[in-house]
Amino acid sequence: MGFWGQWISDWLEGLGRLTLLAKDTFTSLFTFKVAWRDLLYQIYFVGVKSQSVVLITGAFTGMVLGAQTYFQFHKVKMDTATLAVVSVSMCSELGPVLTGLMVAGRVGAAIAAELGTMRVTEQIDALRTLATHPVDYLVVPRLLALHLALPLLTAESIAIGICAGYLVGVYLLGIDPIYSWYNMLRYTGTTDVAVGLLKALIFGGIVAIIGCYKGMTCGEGAEGVGRATTEAVVYSSITILITNFFLTLTLGKILHTL
Amino acid sequence: MIEVCNLEKSFGTHKILEGVSFCINKGESVVIIGRSGGGKSVLLKHLIALLKPDAGQVRIDGEDIVPLDERQLLRVRRKFGMLFQGAALFDSMTVAENISFAFRRDRSLPQDEIARKVAHVLELVDLPGIETKNPSELSGGMRKRVGLARAIVYRPQIVLYDEPTTGLDPIASDSIDKLILRVRDRLDVTSVVVTHDMRSARRLGQRILMLHEKRIYAEGTPDEIFGSRDPIVRQFVEGTSEPTAEKGILLPYE
Numbered sequence: 376m377g378f379w380g381q382w383i384s385d386w387l388e389g390l391g392r393l394t395l396l397a398k399d400t401f402t403s404l405f406t407f408k409v410a411w412r413d414l415l416y417q418i419y420f421v422g423v424k425s426q427s428v429v430l431i432t433g434a435f436t437g438m439v440l441g442a443q444t445y446f447q448f449h450k451v452k453m454d455t456a457t458l459a460v461v462s463v464s465m466c467s468e469l470g471p472v473l474t475g476l477m478v479a480g481r482v483g484a485a486i487a488a489e490l491g492t493m494r495v496t497e498q499i500d501a502l503r504t505l506a507t508h509p510v511d512y513l514v515v516p517r518l519l520a521l522h523l524a525l526p527l528l529t530a531e532s533i534a535i536g537i538c539a540g541y542l543v544g545v546y547l548l549g550i551d552p553i554y555s556w557y558n559m560l561r562y563t564g565t566t567d568v569a570v571g572l573l574k575a576l577i578f579g580g581i582v583a584i585i586g587c588y589k590g591m592t593c594g595e596g597a598e599g600v601g602r603a604t605t606e607a608v609v610y611s612s613i614t615i616l617i618t619n620f621f622l623t624l625t626l627g628k629i630l631h632t633l
Numbered sequence: 634m635i636e637v638c639n640l641e642k643s644f645g646t647h648k649i650l651e652g653v654s655f656c657i658n659k660g661e662s663v664v665i666i667g668r669s670g671g672g673k674s675v676l677l678k679h680l681i682a683l684l685k686p687d688a689g690q691v692r693i694d695g696e697d698i699v700p701l702d703e704r705q706l707l708r709v710r711r712k713f714g715m716l717f718q719g720a721a722l723f724d725s726m727t728v729a730e731n732i733s734f735a736f737r738r739d740r741s742l743p744q745d746e747i748a749r750k751v752a753h754v755l756e757l758v759d760l761p762g763i764e765t766k767n768p769s770e771l772s773g774g775m776r777k778r779v780g781l782a783r784a785i786v787y788r789p790q791i792v793l794y795d796e797p798t799t800g801l802d803p804i805a806s807d808s809i810d811k812l813i814l815r816v817r818d819r820l821d822v823t824s825v826v827v828t829h830d831m832r833s834a835r836r837l838g839q840r841i842l843m844l845h846e847k848r849i850y851a852e853g854t855p856d857e858i859f860g861s862r863d864p865i866v867r868q869f870v871e872g873t874s875e876p877t878a879e880k881g882i883l884l885p886y887e
């Protein structure tokens with residue numbers, strides 16, 4: 376086997392083990408009484424501690440989107456459609472994707488580093504000797520917390536993005552507020568919001584599973600932990616972007632045919 | 634009762650164990666000795682299925698645990714307590730939370746009962762009153778003793794000790810040895826102790842197994858092992874390095 380053959384077989388093996396972890400987690404969800412304390416702590420860590428990052432990302436994305444859309448639309452005298460564009464793109468694409476990416480960078484990295492350190496210092500083995508399944512104790516609370524927190528964070532980022540876009544459009548660029556607001560409500564459907572939140576739910580799962588997988592299979596020593604952390608961020612970000620494309624495509628098709 | 638048959642394990646191309654077989658009876662205490670890097674920790678981890686062998690069987694009370702999956706193993710592992718070589722304390726928890734970990738997961742005991750058990754077991758390992766400390770605040774020897782407390786607090790039927798006294802001063806080592814003996818006698822525990830300390834090997838072991846060249850090279854009561862005429866066993870228990878190693882290698886400044 377050449378370099379590429381080896382690479383592909385490693386990749387496939389990794390994918391297989393990732394799937395097994397996902398399956399294990401799924402089984403565990405049904406056999407295991409959730410440890411509420413751990414879950415609460417994870418929700419706090421994922422949700423509360425990501426506030427600033429998510430709010431800043433959302434606000435500035437909304438602002439730049441508002442400004443750029445206005446500059447283009449102004450040429451064709453469609454100023455009042457600006458906010459509608461901001462709102463639809465924030466709801467169905469930018470909100471979930473950017474929030475997902477930021478959370479992957481912040482939380483995914485932290486999960487991989489934490490679990491990786493636990494692995495190299497034999498703490499995960501110690502869990503196992505104490506008759507605790509590492510998936511029950513480590514993966515499930517993180518997964519649930521991310522599933523719960525990411526849609527909420529996304530909703531927040533969408534809201535702040537739209538507000539920021541509104542402020543920039545109305546107060547800095549002088550768009551008519553009433554028409555803009557009316558157009559925004561007219562062109563933003565419930566489905567846009569639902570699609571955004573559904574995506575966020577899925578991205579939360581991606582960040583949790585890839586972060587946990589990378590941590591639990593991390594290599595030896597400080598270098599292994601470092602590599603696991605980087606890979607967790609890179610892989611979950613890429614997976615989020617790719618999944619997002621396919622979700623947009625399939626959800627678009629489905630909603631279109633309805 | 635622990636039975637190990639023809640255990641084989643390699644990491645990559647590096648063979649660690651090759652045809653290791655032995656048997657440990659219920660309530661017995663067995664000491665495993667062997668060179669550093671010889672695979673003692675690896676062997677110990679096989680007994681509790683933290684590692685899976687490439688070939689061979691590990692039977693606990695007659696049940697082969699090698700084919701069991703992680704979730705089925707939870708039941709088997711309830712019989713075990715294990716002290717890791719590096720203590721492996723959970724560094725995000727206090728000492729008390731470490732020790733009471735499985736009690737808190739079970740939620741079968743009331744809080745004050747748990748606190749009482751923790752205080753009692755900390756007393757046993759000679760570290761009273763450190764419940765609220767974090768593992769990072771402890772010395773290496775203290776961590777080891779907390780790890781020991783965590784291993785025995787559930788009154789397991791089998792306790793695996795990986796170098797319980799390495800890194801402790803002679804007085805603390807002595808008290809840990811006595812503790813291991815007391816745990817064995819009072820709770821009727823099967824103990825497997827890996828150690829480099831010949832004095833504790835002699836005291837703790839009803840039987841000594843010597844792991845050498847990937848196999849159980851010698852096996853016997855402490856008196857048999859310490860009185861053995863086999864050159865390799867003799868060399869190990871007396872602790873003399875190869876004479877050739879002294880002559881053959883030049884120090885940097887020679």
Ligand SMILES: Nc1ncnc2c1ncn2[C@@H]1O[C@H](COP(=O)(O)OP(=O)(O)OP(=O)(O)O)[C@@H](O)[C@H]1O
Pocket residue numbers: 644649667668669670671672673674675676718
């Ligand atoms: N997870 C692992 N991956 C690769 N090699 C390993 C792994 N664990 C142990 N080894 C190798 O197995 C051999 C035996 O290791 P082990 O830790 O069992 O030695 P030991 O007898 O406990 O030594 P010591 O007395 O120093 O603790 C070593 O050569 C080590 O490099």
Ligand SMILES: [Mg+2]
Pocket residue numbers: 673674675718795
């Ligand atoms: Mg060892």
